[in-house]
Amino acid sequence: MPTPRKRAILIVDDEKTYAELMARTMGDNLDCPVHAFTRPFDALAALDKLDVGVIVTDYFMPQMNGLEFTRRAAVLAPQAVFVLITGHNLSAVEDELSLLTPLKGRLQKPFGWRRLTDEVLRVWPGSDAPCLRVATPA
DSSP, rough: OOOOOOEEEEEEEEEHHHHHOOOOOOOOOSOOOOOEEEHHHHHHHHGOOOOEEEEEEOOOOOOHHHHHHHHHHHHHTTTTTTEEEESSSGGGGGHHHOOOOTEEEESSOOOHHHHHHHHHHHHHOOOOOOOOOSSSOO
16 A cells, blocks of 8 residues: 655745755654745646645745745645744734634744644644654653
8 A cells, every 4th residue: 555645744935945944954854755845826826736634935036925824725625734934023923823723833033943843743734644753762
């Protein structure tokens, strides 16, 4: 019997090195596919080809902000949940954030891969969350 396909993590951040680093470290440490995009429109176009569990999106991006991206992506991937990452104060959009029901988590930059991984696993929808590949010290 074939092994069921693991749902993926999608990362959208306009800072290329940051997006690639997050994707690489999460991919090395979780047993699921991780896809990184630096352009929100490219990520939206790919959603119909990917089975995504969690989408991690930056807030400030040139093409569209993370709120708009979340609104659009939630229509294309209604089974996915979202984690918003940012290095800025978002108190001005707090009311708008609270109305985005697919948004299940937020992280303030900078953070390490383990903190992001913990947040992704915390909000993962369903019972098929990926497992950590790294051994924890005894």
